[in-house]
Amino acid sequence: MGCQLSSTVAPCNVFESPEPVTKVFKPLDKPLVDSKPDNNNNAVISLQKSLKHRYKSRKASLVSYTSITSILPPKWPEKDTMCTLRGFSIDTSRAKSNSSVVSMCAQRLEMDEFPEGRSDGKPCNIYWHNIVYHDLKSVVKTAEARVNKFPGMTELAKKISLTQAIHSMQQLFPDEFRFYPKSWIIPAQLAEFQHYCKGLSEKSWFIVKPDEGSQGAGIYLINSPDQLQNTSDRHLIQEYVSDPFLLPDQLKFDFRVYAVIKSLNPLSIYVAREGMARFCTEKYEKPTGLNFENLFSHLTNYSLNKSNNSYIHSTTLRDQLKGSKRLLSTVFHQMEARGVRTRRLWHEIKLIIVKTTLAMIPEVMLNYEHYFRDVPGPQCFQIMGFDIIVRKDCMPLLLEVNSAPSLTIEHSGFAETDLTPVRSLVDELIKVPLVRDSMLLVLNKLDENNGARIIANADTLSWESSSINEQRTNHIAEDDLGMIRRKKKAHLSEIFPGRYGQQSKHLLFLDRAVYLFMQFINVKQSILITMGSLKSFIKKCNLSDVITNDELEKKFNQIYFYFTSKESQPSSGLPFHGFLQLLFHFSRLKFPEGESLLDSLQRLLAFCDAALRHYGVRSTRLRRTEIEMDQNTNSVEIYLLPSRMRQHKASATSTRSHFKSPAYMRRSAIRNSRSVPRMQQPQPFKGITNNSNSYSNMVDSTANNLMNGTSSTLPRISVHN
Numbered sequence: 243m244g245c246q247l248s249s250t251v252a253p254c255n256v257f258e259s260p261e262p263v264t265k266v267f268k269p270l271d272k273p274l275v276d277s278k279p280d281n282n283n284n285a286v287i288s289l290q291k292s293l294k295h296r297y298k299s300r301k302a303s304l305v306s307y308t309s310i311t312s313i314l315p316p317k318w319p320e321k322d323t324m325c326t327l328r329g330f331s332i333d334t335s336r337a338k339s340n341s342s343v344v345s346m347c348a349q350r351l352e353m354d355e356f357p358e359g360r361s362d363g364k365p366c367n368i369y370w371h372n373i374v375y376h377d378l379k380s381v382v383k384t385a386e387a388r389v390n391k392f393p394g395m396t397e398l399a400k401k402i403s404l405t406q407a408i409h410s411m412q413q414l415f416p417d418e419f420r421f422y423p424k425s426w427i428i429p430a431q432l433a434e435f436q437h438y439c440k441g442l443s444e445k446s447w448f449i450v451k452p453d454e455g456s457q458g459a460g461i462y463l464i465n466s467p468d469q470l471q472n473t474s475d476r477h478l479i480q481e482y483v484s485d486p487f488l489l490p491d492q493l494k495f496d497f498r499v500y501a502v503i504k505s506l507n508p509l510s511i512y513v514a515r516e517g518m519a520r521f522c523t524e525k526y527e528k529p530t531g532l533n534f535e536n537l538f539s540h541l542t543n544y545s546l547n548k549s550n551n552s553y554i555h556s557t558t559l560r561d562q563l564k565g566s567k568r569l570l571s572t573v574f575h576q577m578e579a580r581g582v583r584t585r586r587l588w589h590e591i592k593l594i595i596v597k598t599t600l601a602m603i604p605e606v607m608l609n610y611e612h613y614f615r616d617v618p619g620p621q622c623f624q625i626m627g628f629d630i631i632v633r634k635d636c637m638p639l640l641l642e643v644n645s646a647p648s649l650t651i652e653h654s655g656f657a658e659t660d661l662t663p664v665r666s667l668v669d670e671l672i673k674v675p676l677v678r679d680s681m682l683l684v685l686n687k688l689d690e691n692n693g694a695r696i697i698a699n700a701d702t703l704s705w706e707s708s709s710i711n712e713q714r715t716n717h718i719a720e721d722d723l724g725m726i727r728r729k730k731k732a733h734l735s736e737i738f739p740g741r742y743g744q745q746s747k748h749l750l751f752l753d754r755a756v757y758l759f760m761q762f763i764n765v766k767q768s769i770l771i772t773m774g775s776l777k778s779f780i781k782k783c784n785l786s787d788v789i790t791n792d793e794l795e796k797k798f799n800q801i802y803f804y805f806t807s808k809e810s811q812p813s814s815g816l817p818f819h820g821f822l823q824l825l826f827h828f829s830r831l832k833f834p835e836g837e838s839l840l841d842s843l844q845r846l847l848a849f850c851d852a853a854l855r856h857y858g859v860r861s862t863r864l865r866r867t868e869i870e871m872d873q874n875t876n877s878v879e880i881y882l883l884p885s886r887m888r889q890h891k892a893s894a895t896s897t898r899s900h901f902k903s904p905a906y907m908r909r910s911a912i913r914n915s916r917s918v919p920r921m922q923q924p925q926p927f928k929g930i931t932n933n934s935n936s937y938s939n940m941v942d943s944t945a946n947n948l949m950n951g952t953s954s955t956l957p958r959i960s961v962h963n
């Protein structure tokens with residue numbers, strides 16, 4: 243049965259939240275799948291054994307388990323190894339669709355849960371929200387609190403914003419961002435897309451996705467620009483990955499991998515070891531004029547495929563070996579049995595997550611500074627879902643990022659009319675440990691209870707490059723899965739700055755441009771740069787010789803259209819990546835001798851820095867702060883918003899004071915002995931009336947002065963060295 247193409251494929255109303263589920267890898271003590279593909283019994287028994295000692299009994303669910311699964315329902319760790327967050331509180335009044343898993347974890351961790359919010363006026367340690375609420379600031383009032391959403395992340399993870407962020411990085415680091423399919427934003431790049439298609443020697447297939455879409459809604463395939471159903475609404479066109487890796491069942495699948503951005507200050511990213519593989523329900527064949535409308539064989543979305551009779555729900559672990567939703571680790575073993583080097587694949591996937599997050603970080607910083615402009619701001623963290631497809635040649639590619647991956651652990655009944663929620667084993671095995679470890683992680687409790695710190699240290703890449711360290715690094719990369727199998731590890735493992743910091747530190751580069759951008763916007767009011775501010779930027783940075791006002795306006799309008807698909811108005815402003823496109827343009831004009839765009843841009847940024855010093859802006863002093871944490875591992879903490887550093891350090895200390903682990907005491911001793919922070923905070927300008935000496939205020943004042951043309955009289959920022 244085929245699912246016919248429709249531009250309004252309605253998202254089926256299931257238990258998935260608007261964003262679909264993510265995937266993660268959680269290796270097991272023994273392989274799930276035997277080298278003989280059909281001998282699944284051993285795999286199930288292995289899985290049973292590995293789970294058995296990890297969990298203890300839990301209430302029976304609505305699922306009627308078979309004799310196999312009767313010993314399998316996910317259970318909590320034995321008491322002696324069990325971790326608690328006793329004495330910590332969580333507000334779940336806005337967890338909504340996340341409630342069941344979040345409450346379950348909070349209860350098991352013995353937290354004080356406030357499902358209706360706290361009535362005594364005291365703050366909670368964690369606030370769990372299902373979306374980013376506009377009144378976040380008034381709900382979470384203390385810098386000590388952790389809240390599971392970053393302001394602005396919903397927008398930043400949308401298909402078009404993500405494409406724009408990755409596009410900027412592709413221009414700077416072309417070799418390192420090949421993991422994202424070639425994409426065009428419609429209507430702005432329609433002509434470019436048409437031109438591209440004309441140049442193709444043979445017809446290729448493309449996938450068209452509405453920007454706001456989720457669960458596969460409104461998606462269709464085309465092989466010619468004429469087939470576009472709508473050229474005026476904002477859409478993304480992407481090269482269709484027509485040669486996916488297939489298992490013997492010939493069903494297309496992709497992975498949902500979960501990552502957690504633990505904090506911005508310091509920047510810290512973790513990946514979850516277990517994830518999900520979502521399978522189509524009809525056999526895959528390369529798209530042709532005859533089959534391209536059969537979405538059951540081209541899209542993996544649960545909400546779409548569950549309506550097909552061929553959908554295989556898994557009530558047991560045996561089922562999931564052939565199910566439409568499998569554990570990522572199961573599929574890795576199935577791939578391994580077919581010769582795929584899954585260690586390598588997992589390594590590549592983790593790098594995709596680090597690179598993609600680093601591409602998004604500049605705007606996350608800006609949104610944070612804008613949103614919490616007048617308050618200390620809590621520590622935000624966020625569980626993200628990365629959708630990854632693997633090509634036939636085993637290369638993983640990123641398809642999209644979900645800022646709110648479904649955390650539901652139930653699905654609807656199997657009969658079409660049965661809407662009773664049924665516990666989903668696969669979802670539980672992935673999401674319960676994910677949420678539990680996220681709670682432990684953000685309260686700095688993860689390392690103490692799961693031995694994750696010991697392992698993470700062993701895994702952590704040296705920040706300093708040396709031949710010995712590189713050898714060690716390569717060895718660890720090779721042995722990653724082996725180590726996970728042998729040792730009990732937390733569900734989450736650090737991938738930045740630990741593990742992949744060394745390989746990717748050069749990609750954390752655009753924060754330099756963010757600091758420049760922040761000096762010419764009024765971050766309190768907006769995170770867009772207007773034409774007036776751009777003119778001021780050109781003047782203050784001595785760039786008047788590279789572009790005339792007319793040329794600037796033309797370029798501005800062109801970039802504005804690319805970002806918004808609208809004609810610009812006098813009050814219009816460009817977002818950060820629009821400003822960056824202008825910087826690219828200026829750097830090519832100003833430094834044409836640069837070996838690459840990156841080289842020219844680096845020269846331009848240095849040039850702007852030097853020019854702005856004349857006006858009292860010593861932006862090098864405002865930048866990222868890096869602190870070495872441990873001499874043995876050379877691990878580094880990177881603070882992207884220096885002025886926020888002190889408050890977060892204070893909050894981390896107060897949180898940690900509940901349980902000072904030996905590791906923490908050791909790190910703390912190292913810190914104190916180095917009189918951290920080494921880079922002291924710049925002082926506010928004299929004459930600023932606002933009491934706060936936050937970085938934003940200081941930059942705002944600078945920006946206002948620069949924009950008002952009064953900057954030549956500004957005092958220099960005094961910096962303590």
Ligand code: ADP
Pocket residue numbers: 262423449451455456457458459461480481482483484496540541542543629631641642
């Ligand atoms: P949505 O947010 O609506 O789920 P996605 O971008 O995740 O949109 O796409 C839905 C599904 O379409 C994916 O799960 C994947 O199976 C398929 N898909 C998306 N992009 C591509 C692509 N470039 N090549 C091949 N398949 C794709």
